[in-house]
Amino acid sequence: MLIDSYNRVIDYIRVSVTSRCNFRCLYCMPNTPFEWEPKENVLSYEEMFEFLRLAIDEGVKKIRLTGGEPLLRKDLDKFIKMLYNYKHSLDLALTTNGYYLKEEAKKLKQAGLKRVNISLDSLKPEVAAKIAQKDVLQKVIEGIDEAIKVGLKVKLNTVVMGGINDSEILNLLEYARKKGVTIRFIEFMENERAYPGIKSVRSNEILNKIAKKYNFKELPKDNSASRYFQTDEGYVFGVIEPHSDDFCKSCNRIRLTAEGYLIPCLFFNESYNIKEAIREGDIQKAAEILREVVKNKPEKNDWQEEEVSTRAFWETGG
Ligand code: SAM
Secondary structure (H helix, E strand, O other), X not given: OOXXXXXXXXXXXXXXXXXXXXXXXXXXXXXXXXXOOOHHHOOOHHHHHHHHHHHHHOOOOEEEEEEOXXXXXOOHHHHHXXXXXXXXXXXXXXXXXXXXXXXXXXXXXXXXXXXXXXXXXXOOHHHHHHHHOOOOHHHHHHXXXXXXXXXXXXXXXXXXXXXXOHHHHHHHHHHXXXXXXXEEEXXXXXXXXXXXXXXXXXXXXXXXXXXXXXXXXXOOOOOOOEEEEEEOOOOEEEEEOOOOHHHHOOOOEEEXXXXXXXXXXXXXXXXXXXXXXXXXXXXXXXXXXXXXXXXXXXXXXXXXXXXXXXXXXXXXXX
16 A cells, blocks of 8 residues: 555556647646657556556556546557556546547447546636637537436536636536536646636635525535535535645645656656656566655645746646
8 A cells, every 4th residue: 555654545646648738728738838748758558557557556546547638649548448457446537628528438438437527617618718729618518418428427627717717607517517417616726837817716715606596515525636515405516725725635646747757746846757667667666666756745735835836737637
């Protein structure tokens, strides 16, 4: 079992399979990066699998594939199948912008994917287009419908930005409720790559807007990054509040980037690379790096002091 120095059990890895993305969301990648990582620096699925097998043997139970946009990488379903075949009980999840889900959802489900989180930042085509800098809404909505249809467990994620989409919180909540899926409202996390001047909306403001129409009570906290609430009618929604002091207490995750960096924390600049060890077939060394990363996982993220991250979300996978 992987246990860090603060007694947190690390049983969850988020894997960014590619840094590339087909959206240019204002809060994440508003400008195309100057240079993409050359292909030879990116781990192959086989190399990622070698490492993940080790992590699974050490007690990892949940793997979430993310990016960039994970569905831009070819044959993602084959990678999911490799993981599923290794251990059927793995909690296999995906985070996507939904653009290619209509075409891919069925294959992914058949390969062993269980859950999918889909980013949905607006229900107004022009606002969605302003945020993603591309006309995306129709395809995303079709992707959500297809994921539900093929039986994936769906959650929606909305990054709330003052003056951009904060007036849509109730509409988004009601849309999600009608679809029978959970929505989570995420506080925008300030970072150097984001479009300048975006205003984060704190969870208390989000909850106040919802409280204007619905009575709700907080549910007991689990070890996910969210706080969940239930309306009197029984609908469950969540908020993700990285600005809160409690955010790191229940953190059970580490991150692997497409280039092999193993990152103990989203807002912590230290990282370790497993690529060399994996490419040399030195599993012992990769296992040592994994244990080192877990041991050095910080109690809290650095960002709580600086309030602006230098790391790109499309590299760490958010
Ligand atoms: N392309 C996929 C997507 O759109 O969901 C996966 C990658 S994206 C980096 C993963 C998550 O990070 C998304 O839910 C996105 O909303 C979130 N994210 C990215 N930048 C963020 C920021 N500055 N603040 C809060 N959440 C952010």
